Amino acid sequence: MSGRYDDALRAAREGDEDGFRVLYRTVQPGLLRYLRVLVGEDAEDVASETWLQVARDLGRFRGDLDGFRGWVATIGRHRALDHLRRQQRRPISADQVENLGELAAGDDTARAAETAIGTEAALALISTLPRDQAEAVVLRVVMGMDATAAARVLGKRPGAVRTAAYRGLRTLAKRLEQGGGTSPGGGVTHFETPALKEVR
């Protein structure tokens, strides 16, 4: 598993397009979701900027896939914060959460649409947390980083990230309960995360 990514990384550093594609497909979905929480609907633009920089600077990167993920997330974070400074705009707010279910239409199957709604709504709800908590939750749960890796991206100590993630999750749980027991997007079916699969 990791060998494949090491190969992809090495190849991409030497200019191999396919290697780069592998990296893109592996990291982009998580990155996009992380950015969604930071900059809302502008996440795609910021992700593009991020990959431009990654494409340019990849030759200088040293490390494995986990390191790469963290590196990309760090670049994405900087681009996102730049973007926020430029836009002076707040990320998705709580009252937008309900509308998000309609955003994700256009996918082929009903199931895919359901997934989309669930994902978008979940991210929207997470983005209502204070930013440090939201970032900690997404980096760990969505991008699959451990506290140390997430801490590196955020420029904090691992302990601070653990605390932030914990507080964020507790708040989310509370909000979900207050929401009358329906899960976000309504009827979210159960989806396994890659991490879940590994554990089993």
Add this chain to the structure above:
Amino acid sequence: MSVNRCRRSDRRAMNRILNDDPVIVDPLLHDLLAAAAAPPREAELAGEQAAVAAFRAAHVAPVPRLRRLSMIKTALANLLTTKLAVAGAAAAAVTVGGVVAVAATGGLPGGGSGAPSAPSAGASSAASSSQAESTQGRPADTTGTGRPSETPSPSLTGLCHAYTAGAGSDHGKALENPAFTVLITTAGGKDKVDGYCAELLATPSDAVTTTTKNGHTEIHATQDPEAHAPSIPAHPSH
């Protein structure tokens, strides 16, 4: 419904994801997190082509800078004394076209990477690098330090060459030429152009590629120092 499907192993897994955090993962929270971390959707990879194009451009473009610079220095040594003077004189003589030719050539992205004495090489390298530019999904200057940011300075250098090489002719009048507006603005005024150009030209740059496409190569072909005369074959297209 989905809540029922959240098994204990999932909860353990979720706790594992969160390492040793003492988080009690309740079913609702579990569903939320699982939805947030759901498998990738096709739409999320929509930017792949643009990213790959950027990657391709980044790996086609970099001609090692050092080599470029040394080539350019050599070229400068050969060109500065004669050919550029001719080019400048031609420009100063009448032609807005001449000025634009020099400026435009200098401004071609990566145009300096070709051998300045071989017009075709210069032209084709400029062409290929602008091609690389266009395959790039978005302009690289969104990140601030892409190659496009290099382009203004070569064209200014070209303008400076045109301006200074016309030594002996009337600078004040030359600056009336609209082609120099950018130069004047950048220098901070007409009276500052001399100093600005002296400084700029002290640093070798891509602009020596005054070999051009589109028939402007006469500038170099004309080796005759007497070419100051306006009777020079002028530049047809501009």
